[in-house]
Amino acid sequence: MTHTATITLTVNGQRLTRTAGAHLTLLRWLRDLAGVTDPKYGCGEGVCGACAVLLDGEPVSACLVLAAQVDGAEVTTAAGLSGPGGIPGPLQEAFHACHAAQCGFCTPGMLVTAAALLADGRIRSRAEIRAGLHGNLCRCTGYGPIVDAVEAAQEARQARPDPRDHLGRAPAGHDAPRPRPAAGPERGR
Numbered sequence: 474m475t476h477t478a479t480i481t482l483t484v485n486g487q488r489l490t491r492t493a494g495a496h497l498t499l500l501r502w503l504r505d506l507a508g509v510t511d512p513k514y515g516c517g518e519g520v521c522g523a524c525a526v527l528l529d530g531e532p533v534s535a536c537l538v539l540a541a542q543v544d545g546a547e548v549t550t551a552a553g554l555s556g557p558g559g560i561p562g563p564l565q566e567a568f569h570a571c572h573a574a575q576c577g578f579c580t581p582g583m584l585v586t587a588a589a590l591l592a593d594g595r596i597r598s599r600a601e602i603r604a605g606l607h608g609n610l611c612r613c614t615g616y617g618p619i620v621d622a623v624e625a626a627q628e629a630r631q632a633r634p635d636p637r638d639h640l641g642r643a644p645a646g647h648d649a650p651r652p653r654p655a656a657g658p659e660r661g662r
């Protein structure tokens with residue numbers, strides 16, 4: 474006998490309800506039932522970070538979470554880091570400016586993990602940024618531009634405080650500035 478569950482999640486601000494097998498992972502629920510395809514299936518074992526999403530603000534590997542376990546939760550994917558009207562959020566802009574969107578498969582998870590890392594507003598060293606991204610693997614290029622981007626995003630926010638939060642949301646009625654971070658000086662791999 475197959476058990477099913479009706480699961481409602483708020484994904485990037487949109488309330489979605491789908492019925493799924495009780496065993497279905499959050500990643501499969503998002504991708505196969507809800508059509509939210511920016512979290513990617515990489516390893517399926519919680520190792521690569523390609524499926525990272527924010528679950529009630531905390532980063533998780535969506536391949537390791539059962540959708541039925543998190544009924545009612547708020548999920549943010551990389552697409553949810555955009556601002557109103559889909560304009561790139563500060564972190565997305567930094568990734569673009571620093572050429573940190575490499576193969577594309579890993580970038581959504583990298584963005585989500587970086588957003589969680591920057592959420593507290595603390596300035597981190599490059600070593601701390603690297604440590605914070607340790608669960609997001611890249612096999613194509615290296616981590617230098619990605620660390621550059623996260624470093625640039627946090628420096629831009631410090632230099633010109635942005636009223637948008639780390640998810641790129643501006644206060645209602647506020648025409649938020651859009652920082653243009655410069656690439657960091659170090660480009661180690």
Ligand code: FES
Pocket residue numbers: 513514515516517518519520521522523524525534535536537
């Ligand atoms: S697919 Fe989830 S961590 Fe790799």
Ligand code: FES
Pocket residue numbers: 574575576577578579580610611612613614615
């Ligand atoms: S960014 Fe995906 S393998 Fe390098």
